[in-house]
Amino acid sequence: xxxxxxxxxxxxxxxxxxxxxxxxxxxxxxxxxxxxxxxxxxxxxxxxxxxxxxxxxxxxxxxxxxxxxxxxxxxxxxxxxxxxxxxxxxxxxxxxxxxxxxxxxxxxxxxxxxxxxxxxxxxxxxxxxxxxxxxxxxxxxxxxx
Amino acid sequence: xxxxxxxxxxxxxxxxxxxxxxxxxxxxxxxxxxxxxxxxxxxxxxxxxxxxxxxxxxxxxxxxxxxxxxxxxxxxxxxxxxxxxxxxxxxxxxxxxxxxxxxxxxxxxxxxxxxxxxxxxxxxxxxxxxxxxxxxxxxxxxxxxxxxxxxxxxxxxxxxxxxxxxxxxxxxxxxxxxxxxxxxxxxxxxxxxxxxxxxxxxxxxxxxxxxxxxxxxxxxxxxxxxxxxxxxxxxxxxxxxxxxxxxxxxxxxxxxxxxxxxxxxxxxxxxxxxxxxxxxxxxxxxxxxxxxxxxxxxxxxxxxxxxxxxxxxxxxxxxxxxxxxxxxxxxxxxxxxxxxxxxxxxxxxxxxxxxxxxxxxxxxxxxxxxxxxxxxxxxxxxxxxx
Numbered sequence: 057x058x059x060x061x062x063x064x065x066x067x068x069x070x071x072x073x074x075x076x077x078x079x080x081x082x083x084x085x086x087x088x089x090x091x092x093x094x095x096x097x098x099x100x101x102x103x104x105x106x107x108x109x110x111x112x113x114x115x116x117x118x119x120x121x122x123x124x125x126x127x128x129x130x131x132x133x134x135x136x137x138x139x140x141x142x143x144x145x146x147x148x149x150x151x152x153x154x155x156x157x158x159x160x161x162x163x164x165x166x167x168x169x170x171x172x173x174x175x176x177x178x179x180x181x182x183x184x185x186x187x188x189x190x191x192x193x194x195x196x197x198x199x200x201x
Numbered sequence: 202x203x204x205x206x207x208x209x210x211x212x213x214x215x216x217x218x219x220x221x222x223x224x225x226x227x228x229x230x231x232x233x234x235x236x237x238x239x240x241x242x243x244x245x246x247x248x249x250x251x252x253x254x255x256x257x258x259x260x261x262x263x264x265x266x267x268x269x270x271x272x273x274x275x276x277x278x279x280x281x282x283x284x285x286x287x288x289x290x291x292x293x294x295x296x297x298x299x300x301x302x303x304x305x306x307x308x309x310x311x312x313x314x315x316x317x318x319x320x321x322x323x324x325x326x327x328x329x330x331x332x333x334x335x336x337x338x339x340x341x342x343x344x345x346x347x348x349x350x351x352x353x354x355x356x357x358x359x360x361x362x363x364x365x366x367x368x369x370x371x372x373x374x375x376x377x378x379x380x381x382x383x384x385x386x387x388x389x390x391x392x393x394x395x396x397x398x399x400x401x402x403x404x405x406x407x408x409x410x411x412x413x414x415x416x417x418x419x420x421x422x423x424x425x426x427x428x429x430x431x432x433x434x435x436x437x438x439x440x441x442x443x444x445x446x447x448x449x450x451x452x453x454x455x456x457x458x459x460x461x462x463x464x465x466x467x468x469x470x471x472x473x474x475x476x477x478x479x480x481x482x483x484x485x486x487x488x489x490x491x492x493x494x495x496x497x498x499x500x501x502x503x504x505x506x507x508x509x510x511x512x513x514x515x516x517x518x519x520x521x522x523x524x525x526x527x528x529x530x531x532x533x534x535x536x537x538x539x540x541x542x543x544x545x546x547x548x549x550x551x552x553x554x555x556x557x558x559x560x561x562x563x564x565x566x567x568x569x570x571x572x573x574x575x576x577x578x579x580x581x582x583x584x585x586x587x
Contacts, residue, residue, distance in 0.1 A: 060329050062344075064336035071336060096458055097337050103450065122457070123356035126405035127348050132327065135342045140405075143343045145352055145457050155457045157338040168342065173405065178359045194340055 061134045063192040070098045073112045078193040083184045084112040085154055096154045115154075117184040118200065119146040122155055126173045141169040146182055146197055161185065161196045168196070205442065205477040209586070211297040212430035212437030215244025215423035216550045221386050221541035223317035225417040230262035232419035233313035234270040240421040241271070245434040246307060251423075253278040253305030255296040257288045257312055257544065267311075278304040284453060286493055286575030287466065288312075289545040290583045294443035296424040306425060312546035313419030338455045347412055347494060349454040350577060351404040354496040357463055358406065363499060363514035365406065369397040370517035371495040372410040372538060378524055379535025381561045386414050387539040411495040413537035420546045422553065438556035441569065441586040442478035446470025447579035454577055466580040467504025467573065475506065478584045480569045482506040485584075487555050487564040488529055488571040489548035492536040497576040498522070502529075505571065505582070524562035533562035545574050552585045 064075055077084035086098040090107035101108055124144040129136045141159065148154040159168035160176060164185035182197040217239025219225075219232050227235070241248055251273040254264045258281040268276055278299040282288035289312065296308035315321055324345045331339045343349060357363050376392040379385035392410060400408040430437035446469035450459040475481055482505060490501045499513025507529060508516045516529075524530040534540045534551040541547050552572040554560040560567075573582040 062327055062329060062331045062339045064340060065330045065332040068332065068336065097334055097452070123352050123359070125343070125348055125351040125355060126402070127342060127344065127351075128402045128404065130325075131342070131344055132325070135344060138342070141342055143341050143348065143352070145356075153458075153460055157341050157343055157455070157457065159341050178356070189340070192340075196341075 061189050063190050078186055078195055081186055082114045083117045083195055085115050087111050087113045094151050094154050116149050118149040119182055121178050121180050122147040124176050138169045142173050142176060159196050161198060207301055207443055209439045209441055210301040210427055211424050212427055212439045213422045213553050214425050214430045214433045214435055214437055215240040216553050217243055218420040219418050221416050221418040229313045229315050230266055233262045233267055233311055236419035236421040237271050237309050237311055240423050244423040248272040249274040250307045251309055252276055253296060253299045253308030255280050255292040255308055255310045258283045259285050284578040286544045287578040287580040289549055289574040290572055291445055291581035293549055293583060294581055297440045297443060300424055300426055308424045309421055311421035312544050314543050315417040317415040317417045334452055347407055348404045350494045351407045355406055361511035367514035367517050368411055368495040369394050371498045372397055374522035375532045375536045375539045378533050378562045379539030382534045382540055385535040385540040413493045413542035416541040416543055418541050418543050420543055420550050422549055436557045438553040438585045442474050442584040444470050444474035445581040465500055465504055465576050467501045467576050470580050470582050471505045474582050480584055485569055485571050487567050488531045489552045490531055490573050491545045491575045492532055492538050501573055501576050530564050533560050548572050556585050556587050
């Protein structure tokens with residue numbers, strides 16, 4: 057492919073454990089080791105207690121659709137081919153202020169344009185799945201029956 | 202006596218701009234210098250009078266280049282404001298602070314951009330390996346500013362019942378104003394609600410007419426002290442209040458990670474702005490509100506206190522934003538959506554024209570005007586007064 061999908065910078069020290077978690081099928085959230093506050097996106101310091109100590113905790117992998125869009129061209133070439141696809145923001149079940157940007161798909165390795173956007177509803181329950189994109193694993197979301 | 206040391210201490214005394222268009226031949230630096238030279242002339246000053254420069258950090262032409270081209274004097278204040286469209290009022294406010302504190306006597310703030318050049322689209326230059334905060338959004342295909350604001354818009358519609366009709370109110374109002382403005386890119390292009398509803402999607406729920414224009418052009422303003430302003434030819438537009446706003450736990454453009462994503466930078470900015478202003482929202486007869494995308498108008502109307510939370514969309518009904526009869530004529534030269542999109546800096550100049558009494562959609566008795574910069578990023582705002 058001439059121009060690939062965008063993938064995260066593997067040299068980002070703060071986020072690398074998140075992406076490593078995805079690669080082994082776990083949706084992790086950075087959590088302060090001192091006060092226990094979750095934070096997303098990851099960063100060096102806890103904004104609640106200023107501790108630098110943190111751990112990565114596995115989440116339920118479940119959430120609800122907080123919002124969604126349907127981009128139309130002009131887009132980057134790899135994405136133009138898939139338009140119209142959806143992009144969703146998902147709020148984590150156990151902590152709805154922890155949110156993830158992803159795609160609603162019909163199956164883990166399904167394309168991001170398989171779901172009819174007209175059927176997407178804010179608030180609908182979803183669960184994480186993991187899709188291999190290049191040398192990276194991205195979290196995506198499937199509907200919970 | 203209020204705690205507002207900057208209040209009315211400085212004024213905008215000159216404005217200048219190039220023509221707006223697509224594919225202009227001149228470089229951004231050339232456009233910047235033309236706009237600055239025109240603003241200096243408008244102020245009745247000489248280039249050698251200028252000793253302060255405040256600019257967008259995204260500006261491509263640098264201070265040294267501008268100073269050498271326009272023949273400015275020794276520059277003793279120069280500063281840059283970040284965050285793209287959030288910087289416009291910030292550059293003017295920093296110029297005002299520099300003048301008011303004696304760091305310089307005559308300051309220029311400006312913005313030049315060739316945004317109509319497709320190579321200038323920042324999102325189109327995304328590296329395949331996405332660094333920083335964008336790694337959390339772009340791999341999923343949330344690529345462009347319009348996609349990011351569309352995400353907030355869909356949520357806003359869901360929470361507060363905003364509709365595409367409300368967004369059309371915004372687009373149509375600004376287009377009507379532009380249709381009266383000889384300098385506006387959309388001068389000769391009326392827009393109907395039917396055309397709006399039939400327009401192609403850019404990022405659902407936002408269509409073509411919810412987006413700003415793509416413009417080549419430049420604009421500049423001259424700021425000096427209130428004392429000196431009284432000796433210059435133009436009616437001064439006094440800088441009555443200025444504030445910036447970078448709210449808690451804010452993530453520029455992809456503000457999905459905080460407690461209340463729809464409570465944007467305008468809220469933080471407005472609190473400080475109005476606390477420093479003798480004019481309150483109910484006193485403001487005309488506004489220039491940053492409009493890279495139509496939903497930023499209802500969000501800003503709420504943030505700056507023209508209505509309650511969630512009522513910004515409904516506020517736009519019944520021609521509320523339209524000159525001459527609306528309750529708050531807004532973007533009276535057409536704004537970013539219908540005059541030109543030069544990172545919102547054209548809104549500053551239209552604010553000055555309203556205070557001078559020179560607007561193509563002149564509001565009667567425009568004794569004050571609110572001007573805001575980008576919502577969705579760390580922002581800034583001004584209250585100008587006659």
